[in-house]
Amino acid sequence: MPLFRWLRLASRDVVRDRWVRLRADCVEIAPGRIIDPYYVLEENAWVHAVAFDAADRLLLVRQYRYGAGVFTWELPGGNVDPGEDLLAAAQRELTEETGAVAATWREIGSWYANPARQDNRIHGFLAADARIVAAPELDATEAIESRWFTPAEVEAAIADGTFGNVMHLALYHRALLARAQPGPRAGG
């Protein structure tokens, strides 16, 4: 079957609330060939900070992740608010979750979070010379702790799965490559 850009013939909302936007579409995947329903999750853009301090340590956050039923170390970050600048969102999330700020920021790149099922991209930013200047600003539903990891500690946490989010693992490796190359600062 040759490649074909699927056509949406109809669409209905299965769930649309504050937490989840799930659509069920009727889709033509090839001339005359229909899938109904095909489910799509509509998501905000996600943004994450790969923040190193002056001693090359990486700042990670730990929280309970109910979907998988585990505590994981992950990159600081989260949802981009509607209309919000991506870099501003990364800076906001870093400060809210950890109390850190960073002297210089660079865009790492963006890729699809799960393009078969979701419509959003995950955007990575490299933050250099980060330091903690305040207490985190967490809302009532957030329980997050943070700490600095040496490069060897990051690698150990990747190997044992406690740095457990595969999407964040990609941003970390792209950040290592970006650090090894000169590049423009983000945000002018």
Place this chain on the structure above:
Amino acid sequence: MPLFRWLRLASRDVVRDRWVRLRADCVEIAPGRIIDPYYVLEENAWVHAVAFDAADRLLLVRQYRYGAGVFTWELPGGNVDPGEDLLAAAQRELTEETGAVAATWREIGSWYANPARQDNRIHGFLAADARIVAAPELDATEAIESRWFTPAEVEAAIADGTFGNVMHLALYHRALLARAQPGPRAGG
């Protein structure tokens, strides 16, 4: 708020069919603090092959990804069948999608696909000396093409976003590290 392992107080199915298993749980996220609903997608394990040929070229597959509305190059792979061995699943998916087999296989590692929302892990396998020996075995809903990418072509496709799935990007980078280190073969 200190870290707390969330408790499931109740659970109902929002969708449970061949394509999607979405639960809405009533969850205690801290003593006396409730979120209802909290949505969880139940997923099969996912498995992917990072398959290089003898000339260090990487085998990628291209298909239409309706969630994001794009054609993307990705690693061959897919769902693990219930009870199926992970390595066997990676080998099956590689052959079905591309017609390739590989002489040696190694486990790269596994991480959570999206631990806040989903319960599954994505497992990567490094395949060496891969070669195409047959036609792909695609079902009626699959339209997939494949080709070999040189290392420079992979990097270009990452940079321009056409190698567009962030989860696969992580497995690719972990495979590059695994190739640089001696390690045991998978599957005895």
